[in-house]
Amino acid sequence: VCVFFGASEPLIPVLAIPLFIAGIGSMFVSLKPFGAYKRALTATQAALDTPEEPAAWLKLAAVRRLAFLAAGLPAWIAAIAVLFGLHPLPVCLLAFASAVLLYLYRIPALSR
Secondary structure: OOOOOOOOOEEEEHHHHHHHHHHHHHHHHHHHHHHHHHHHHHHHHHOOOOOOHHHHHHHHHHHHHHHHHOOOHHHHHHHHHOOOOOHHHHHHHHHHHHHHHHHHHHOOHHHH
16 A cells, blocks of 8 residues: 555545644654753763763663654654645655754764
């Protein structure tokens, strides 16, 4: 079944645009986890070459894992919106927005 080329009928087409708007709004969910990630990253950089370094890396990984969930939310909403008839361009925009948000959570080269 190919949902992009009209092989199936959308479930409730009226919900396509509200889901797109919800996907755009879900990008703001990533603001709070990003602040926590930056604090954890700073703490990890401060703990390099100290006995607290392993614990700092574990804390950073836990914060980053939660942030990844928030950053992927626009793409998940886009995947659901496809079932309701959202066109491919807004789906791709939401997926690209998630990719950009996920890129924000990379580990900088100085702390590897």
